[in-house]
Amino acid sequence: MQADFFARKRKNSLGFFGILVAITVGAIVITEYDIVKGFESLPRAVTWALGNFYPTQESLVKFPDILSSLIETLLVSIAATSIGAVFALFFAIMGSNTTRVNAFFGSISRVIATLFRNIDVAAWALILLFSFGQSSLTGYFALFFGSFGFLTRAFVETIDEVSGGSVEALRATGANYASIIFQSVIPSSVPQMLSWVLFMIETNIRSATLIGLLTGSGIGFTFNLYYKSLNYDIASLVVVTIIVSILLIESISNYVRRVIL
Amino acid sequence: MASENIIEVQNVTINFEGKIALSSLSFSVKKGERIALIGPSGAGKTTLLNTIATFIKPDEGQILIDELGSSELDDRKKLSRKIGMIRQQFDLVHQLPVVHNVLAGKLGQWGFFKSLWSLIFPQEKSLALRALERVGLKDKLYEKTANLSGGEQQRVALARLLVQSPEIILADEPVASLDPARAEDVLSMLTKLVIEENQTLITSLHSVEYAKKYFTRIIALRDGAVFFDLPVDEIQAENLASLYQLKEHM
Numbered sequence: 342m343q344a345d346f347f348a349r350k351r352k353n354s355l356g357f358f359g360i361l362v363a364i365t366v367g368a369i370v371i372t373e374y375d376i377v378k379g380f381e382s383l384p385r386a387v388t389w390a391l392g393n394f395y396p397t398q399e400s401l402v403k404f405p406d407i408l409s410s411l412i413e414t415l416l417v418s419i420a421a422t423s424i425g426a427v428f429a430l431f432f433a434i435m436g437s438n439t440t441r442v443n444a445f446f447g448s449i450s451r452v453i454a455t456l457f458r459n460i461d462v463a464a465w466a467l468i469l470l471f472s473f474g475q476s477s478l479t480g481y482f483a484l485f486f487g488s489f490g491f492l493t494r495a496f497v498e499t500i501d502e503v504s505g506g507s508v509e510a511l512r513a514t515g516a517n518y519a520s521i522i523f524q525s526v527i528p529s530s531v532p533q534m535l536s537w538v539l540f541m542i543e544t545n546i547r548s549a550t551l552i553g554l555l556t557g558s559g560i561g562f563t564f565n566l567y568y569k570s571l572n573y574d575i576a577s578l579v580v581v582t583i584i585v586s587i588l589l590i591e592s593i594s595n596y597v598r599r600v601i602l
Numbered sequence: 603m604a605s606e607n608i609i610e611v612q613n614v615t616i617n618f619e620g621k622i623a624l625s626s627l628s629f630s631v632k633k634g635e636r637i638a639l640i641g642p643s644g645a646g647k648t649t650l651l652n653t654i655a656t657f658i659k660p661d662e663g664q665i666l667i668d669e670l671g672s673s674e675l676d677d678r679k680k681l682s683r684k685i686g687m688i689r690q691q692f693d694l695v696h697q698l699p700v701v702h703n704v705l706a707g708k709l710g711q712w713g714f715f716k717s718l719w720s721l722i723f724p725q726e727k728s729l730a731l732r733a734l735e736r737v738g739l740k741d742k743l744y745e746k747t748a749n750l751s752g753g754e755q756q757r758v759a760l761a762r763l764l765v766q767s768p769e770i771i772l773a774d775e776p777v778a779s780l781d782p783a784r785a786e787d788v789l790s791m792l793t794k795l796v797i798e799e800n801q802t803l804i805t806s807l808h809s810v811e812y813a814k815k816y817f818t819r820i821i822a823l824r825d826g827a828v829f830f831d832l833p834v835d836e837i838q839a840e841n842l843a844s845l846y847q848l849k850e851h852m
Contacts, residue, residue, distance in 0.1 A: 510693030510759075513655060514766050515682025515710020520717045524706060528697045528721075 396578035403575050407563055407582055414559035415586070417481050418545035425488030426538045429454075432489075433496030439508055440500060440526055442518075451497070458490030462548045466555045475557035483552050484545050495537040496530070503529040532601045539594035546590060550583060608633045608770060608802050609654060613663035616649060616826075623649045624826045626663065631802060633668075633769075636793060638813035639806040641823035642846055647806035650823065651772045654804070655687050668769065682710035686768035688792075690775040692755045694762075696748035700739070703747055703758055704730040707765030733761040737791060753784035760792060764799075771796060773805040777812075785809075789816050810842055 369376065432450045434440045441447035460468075465483035473479040507525040516524065553561020560583060567575040609631040616624040624646045631637060639647045652658045654665055656675050667675065667684055674680050686707075694703045701724045708726065709717055716725060724730065727743075734740050737757040742750065747758065756776065763771060776792065777785035793816045796803045807813050813820050814834050822829040822845050830841050 506689070506691045506693035507695045509657070510687070510689070511706055511709060512657075512678060513682065513685070513687040514707050514762070515679045516706070516717070517679075517709075517714065519714045520709045520712075523718055523721065524698075524702070524709060525695050528695050528702075531697065 393573045394577045395574065396581060397574040400572075400574040400578045403567075404578065404582075407560070407575075407579055410563045411560045411582055411586060413477065414549045414553060414561070415546060415590075417477055417559060418484060418549045419542055421481050421484035422488045422492075422538060422542045422545050425485050426492050426534070426541070428489050429492035429496050430534070432493045433500055434522060434526065436493065437497045437500040439504055440522060450493075454490050454493035454497075456490070457486050458494055460486070460490075462487035462545075463551060463555065466552045470556065477556065477558035479556040480549060480552045480558050483556070484549060487548070488541050488545060492537060492541055496534055499530045499533045499537070500526055503533065535601055536598050539597060543587070543590055543594060546587060606632050608668040609804075610666040611650075611654070611663075612666070614650075614653060614660040614665060615662040616646075616653060616658060617661055618649075622826050624653070624660075627826070627828060628663075629821060629828060629831055631804065633802055634800060635819055636796060636803045636817045637805070637819045637821055638817040639804060639821050639823060640808070640810060640813055640845070641829065645823040646826040647823055648774050649826075651687075651774050651804065651806060654770075655685055655772055656681065679710050682766060682768065684768055685770045685772060686763045686766045688756075688759050688763055688771065688773045688776050690778045692752075692759045694747050694755055694758060696746075698747060699744045700734070700747055700750070700758055701727065701730050701743050704733055704761045704765055707733075707762040707767070710766070729765055730761070733764040734758075736764060736795065737761045751784075752780055753788060756780065756784075756788050757791065760788070760795065764795065767799065768801070770802045770804070773803065775806055775808065778808060786812070793817070 368374075432454055435442065435446050436450040436454060438447070441450075462483050465486045466479060469479045469482050473482065504526045507529060508521055511521045511525050549559055550561045550564070553559035553563075554565050555561075560579065564576055564579040564583075567573075567579065607630045611627055611629050614624055614627045615622070627646075627650065639650065641647055649658065653660055654667075656665075665675075667681075670680065670684060695706075698721075702721060705720060705724060705726065708729070712720070712725070719725065731740065731743060734743060737760050739754060739757055739761065742754065742758075747755065750758065771792075773792065777788050780788060789812055792805075793803065795801075803817075805817070814837065817834060819831070819833050820837055821831045822841070824845060829845050830837075832841070
């Protein structure tokens, strides 16, 4: 009986593996991807990068410019995330099953949040380019919409998870809706929500680089400028700056998370 | 309703998705009684308590609560002066200091702005302090609630009830998640406070021993119906044996 069970399990995983291989091979055939060529070009890419793509003494002259566009990107990301979080909090309270006012508004706010979440920030940037043109405002709105959608979803989960019992308890003490929200729902979910906001800021700083390429602003634009004009040493300095700043932000937010959770 | 009865449960029936949770349940409770609800898991104890607390509406029958009309039962503010509840999970806000959790008992009477202001500058602090003193946690006023032990958290929930000061207290398995020593400690404190405040208490319990020790009357539920309803000193061993008997052996 037990041997049977294990044999069946082995057969299942073997079958699954087989299907995976079949899908991979199928995909290679359909896209006409040449594996050998793909792997062959890898060493060449590395050699090229080592030969050209590194910061030089001269590129350091541009460092203040890079830094100022990096700061612009950081500030836009943080602003977009924090304003997005304020809106997300409102929509999450409306959308959560524990705290919604009624089922109708609940589903409306969830549908809005889903809509915003499922359009990628890059897609938002392209759409918004039509209205705001190439400016950091476009990037700001793209990040804002993306963060709003994602954070609403995350906040709804947080509220449902943390505040079931204490909401019921406060209802029993006769507290009104607003008091329940401020005395129980928000205090219980604040640490997790802050953690989500920090995560979103990190993600947005990464996306902001890409969005800068599209909207012609911030660090993404700076990178694109030097890369396209074949100034590989400066472009690589931009990349190094981005990596260092992301590592820095990550360690700061990890520290904050440790303190509040 | 006879004037000395504070709760009257009349033919209450509740179905959950076609399954009968309570079937035509009737009993009345006099002011000052301390009732233990016992019975096997799934007998309907929690459902009954939630129904008396008006969180669940009965499908048939009605529950009358001292001097309150049926429309007043929907007014949580008024109801909170009559009925307070305490549960197994304590239901405290762990991120806040103890004082806010205790003062939560006042939220039904405070306006919105006073409640909000109280989060920054605790209002009527002396009230909270007195309540905490009575449950033996005077020095924990500003302690973060999450840092307290299970027994201490349940005593904070008791202090919240003291501040709310309802006439009827419904307790749903208040000691089920505590070890025997803490359980006895919390139960004896709960019943002592209820006697001092001249409140009426209905508690669901798993321990027959505690039920006999701290309560005046035992209502046993089985399959959503009253199995027996007796003063504590009339309970016989055979009553209890048949109450907890497993179905297969019947």
